[in-house]
Every structure is written in structure tokens, then in C-alpha cells.
Amino acid sequence: MTLIDGKAVSAAVKERIRKEIEEKNLEIGLAVVIVGNDQASRVYVNNKKKACEICGIKSYEYALPEETTEYQLLKLIDDLNNDSRVNGILVQLPLPGHINEKEVIGYISPEKDVDAFNAVNVGKIMIGNYSFLPCTPAGVMELIHSTGTEISGKECVVIGRSNIVGKPMAMLLLHENATVTICHSKTANLKEVCARADILVSAVGRAGFVTADMVKAGAVVIDVGMNRNAEGKLCGDVDFENVKDKCSFITPVPGGVGPMTIAMLMENTLRAKKLQSL
Ligand code: NAP
Numbered sequence: 001m002t003l004i005d006g007k008a009v010s011a012a013v014k015e016r017i018r019k020e021i022e023e024k025n026l027e028i029g030l031a032v033v034i035v036g037n038d039q040a041s042r043v044y045v046n047n048k049k050k051a052c053e054i055c056g057i058k059s060y061e062y063a064l065p066e067e068t069t070e071y072q073l074l075k076l077i078d079d080l081n082n083d084s085r086v087n088g089i090l091v092q093l094p095l096p097g098h099i100n101e102k103e104v105i106g107y108i109s110p111e112k113d114v115d116a117f118n119a120v121n122v123g124k125i126m127i128g129n130y131s132f133l134p135c136t137p138a139g140v141m142e143l144i145h146s147t148g149t150e151i152s153g154k155e156c157v158v159i160g161r162s163n164i165v166g167k168p169m170a171m172l173l174l175h176e177n178a179t180v181t182i183c184h185s186k187t188a189n190l191k192e193v194c195a196r197a198d199i200l201v202s203a204v205g206r207a208g209f210v211t212a213d214m215v216k217a218g219a220v221v222i223d224v225g226m227n228r229n230a231e232g233k234l235c236g237d238v239d240f241e242n243v244k245d246k247c248s249f250i251t252p253v254p255g256g257v258g259p260m261t262i263a264m265l266m267e268n269t270l271r272a273k274k275l276q277s278l
Pocket of ligand 1 (some may be wrong): 162164165183
């Protein structure tokens with residue numbers, strides 16, 4: 001088994017971006033909007049700001065109180081859509097319950113939607129004519145590519161069908177000519193389906209969900225899950241200790257997919273700048 005080092009791959013992506021920005025002397029801005037006091041969101045936002053610093057992207061943080069109204073948030077997004085210093089807009093999810101997330105995401109200009117959650121960008125991914133790829137699935141593709149594994153013609157199984165991970169993940173694998181199966185909570189014979197996979201991507205959100213009997217010998221296993229185990233330690237969906245000796249490549253948690261998501265956000269922000277400069 002070989003461990004896929006997400007920290008190293010993400011550092012290489014960020015260095016590639018930093019160099020391009022420096023060489024072309026680009027001025028790039030990313031607006032990061034956070035509403036409320038969610039601690040996990042705070043950590044994500046700080047990590048995104050750190051990545052911006054590494055790459056030479058200016059980050060503009062808008063930390064709004066929990067009681068911010070949907071109208072106030074939409075007004076801010078309107079301002080950011082029209083602010084030429086801002087090339088990308090990221091609204092950290094989840095938003096407080098009284099704000100309609102779909103409405104807010106839909107309000108971000110598709111040209112600045114660096115998370116690629118806006119319906120226009122989701123539709124473009126479906127037809128294979130995209131400006132931005134959603135960060136987590138794009139990061140997974142980078143990790144698979146880093147192993148040198150051929151994707152074309154392979155059996156790929158994605159567990160999870162969320163709009164931000166599972167569905168776009170399946171689409172990106174399909175674009176690279178994999179034969180893709182998407183599994184979810186109503187899938188019958190889940191273990192048998194997963195055991196067919198040459199490449200298995202788990203995005204469920206349950207610790208220890210993927211057991212060794214669900215993994216084909218020699219498979220590539222990508223663990224998107226971010227969970228806490230009984231001891232409160234960060235862990236993925238995969239029963240790492242028992243799966244690691246059965247597969248060819250595996251991502252650890254932490255240090256696998258997580259760092260890639262942020263690196264791909266930087267890539268999308270650079271791409272936004274380039275598209276807006278055409
Ligand atoms: P989500 O919206 O909760 O989706 C979870 C998916 O898992 C759903 O499609 C659900 O099926 C499926 N599922 C749940 N129980 C199942 C079961 N018993 N058998 C088969 N499928 C089952 O979660 P998400 O936003 O996609 O995130 C998934 C995980 O990835 C979470 O742990 C999250 O924290 C993590 N994540 C990590 C990153 C990163 O950067 N590393 C980024 C995003 C998310 P149904 O649709 O049928 O309910």
C-alpha cells in the first residue's frame with residue numbers, strides 16, 4: 001500500500017499557483033464571507049486565508065454576526081459581485097438556519113463562484129464545459145492523478161450523492177471515461193457494489209463505514225469523510241487500519257483530501273482572475 005500524501009500534493013498545487021501569480025504579476029482578490037460563530041467554519045476560513053497568503057492572493061474577510069438577515073447578506077454579495085478587486089467570492093457554509101443557502105449561492109455571480117456551487121456552474125460541469133470545478137472533487141481527481149492510476153475504463157464507485165461532493169465527483173470521473181456507480185443510503189448490496197471498484201471514493205460522513213470486505217484487492221481508496229471517532233480524534237469514513245494492506249493507494253485523514261480542497265479553491269480563484277481578464 002502507498003499512502004497518498006495530500007499535504008505534499010496540495011503544497012505542489014499552491015506552489016504552482018504562487019509562481020504563476022508572481023511571474024505574471026497578477027493582483028487577485030478572494031472575498032471570504034462567514035456568518036455566525038461556528039467554530040469549525042472559523043477554522044476553515046482561517047485555513048483559506050493562510051492558503052491565500054502562501055499563493056499571493058489577497059483575502060478580504062467579511063465576518064458577519066449570527067443575526068445578519070438574508071437581505072443584508074445578499075446586499076453584501078451584490079457589492080462583492082460589483083467590486084473589481086474581488087475575483088472570487090466564497091460564502092462559508094453552513095449559514096444560520098434563517099438564511100436560505102440556495103438563494104445566497106445563486107446570488108453569487110457565476111464568474112466569481114469559486115466554490116462552483118452556483119446552478120450555472122453545476123450545469124456547466126454536467127455538459128463538460130466548465131469554468132470552475134467544485135474544490136473537493138477536483139482535489140480528489142488531483143490525488144488520483146498523482147498516483148499515476150489510469151482512470152479511463154475503470155470501475156469507480158462513489159459512496160454519497162451530495163451536491164457538493166458525491167454527484168460532481170461522479171461526473172468528473174465520468175468525464176475521464178470511468179464506469180461510475182453512485183451509492184447512497186438506499187443502495188442495495190452496497191458491500192458487493194463497492195468491492196467491484198478499482199477506485200473507491202467514500203463521502204458518507206461516518207467513521208469506520210468502509211470496511212476491508214468492501215474493498216477490492218489493489219483498489220485505490222479515497223476517503224473524503226471528516227468525522228470524529230470515539231476518542232474525539234479526526235478520522236475519515238474508511239477503517240484505515242484494516243483497509244490499508246488490501247489496497248494499492250489510500251488517502252489518510254487528516255492529510256489526504258482536506259488540504260486539497262483548499263488548494264483547488266486557490267486554483268479556481270486564479271482561474272476566475274484569468275477568465276475575468278479575457
Ligand atoms: P452529506 O450531504 O451528508 O451526504 C452524505 C451521503 O452519504 C448521502 O448521499 C447519503 O445518502 C450517504 N449515506 C449516508 N449513510 C449511508 C449509508 N448507510 N450507506 C450508503 N450511503 C450513505 O455529506 P457531504 O457534504 O457529501 O460530506 C460527506 C463527508 O465528506 C462528510 O464527512 C464531510 O465532512 C466530508 N467532507 C470533506 C471535505 C474535505 O475537504 N475533506 C469536503 C466536503 C465534505 P442519502 O443521499 O441517501 O442520504
